[in-house]
Amino acid sequence: MTQNIQIIEEYEINPNTMIIKPLSYGIKVYSQIWELDDEVTSPFKPIEIIKSSCKYFGSSYEGRKEGTRQLTGFTHKAPITIDPTNFIYFFPTASPSNPECMWIALDHINYFKRAENAQTQVVFKNKQSFIIPVSYTTLNNQVLRTALLKTTLTKRIEDSERKSLYYANGSKIINASERKGAYQ
Template structure:
């Protein structure tokens, strides 16, 4: 795959992971999609922030939403776009330049390769060694799964409530002629 340079990028359903790429004294992003790779002049955290805004929220709002739903405050998984199942998790603190953002949806398998590395296989059957410990990777994967589950439960609960409002039973009315108590109306 040949890497293309791009100026603008929004995280989308094909995004597998975004990792920092040092070029001279600047940190760029290397973006891996199912069938493509790109280089962006923005840091991974900047792409995640812009993508959250593209889908109608701020990064801080998404982070606070995760805290409210599952109580996690450090290395927080982010819901970029729940309607397209775009959930990302960081390999380290998002403020650190070496942080890689991984799409939960595309992780197929992971295995320990050495003390500080994990070999991750994605949906496109490509595997990449990532500089994150196996236990940390597994923990981030589980946290993101919990976030997805909690958010989907809330969405489904709201859908059930909406269905009930639209399809609630109608009050029954008598089919006989109207009568006043004790007398017939003609």
């Protein structure tokens, strides 16, 4: 590691988190975390940051994985909802148990394109670019799966809000129609 790297003891994924990459440090695996305008290093593995961030936002990683399975049927390399209220959705580039697995935030991707050696260049909305060691097809599949998870969960939340609004206003609608009938 270079002299300028900022090591932090605790880190929760937030709306500015773009990518979490594994970083070999001796025999340990740390995480290199890029945010929109910052880069930090954590002494924890990427999967540990994903798990602690799920807990921070009120669920376990296992619960989030099960939620993904229920909503989409995905069981392998499943995308994860870190925080649905802030639209924070991450996907793994490999099996989460793979020490080379990176985690990428769906909403920060501007575009991605094929790179040399069956890799993919990901360009984020802040113009920062990374070469990811997975094929374009694999990355595209993960982006589509994460987009499906986000769309499905967002629709469920909106439907639920619409139903609760309907039920909350339902008695007012009935009372108004009853009064209208009394005056005719």
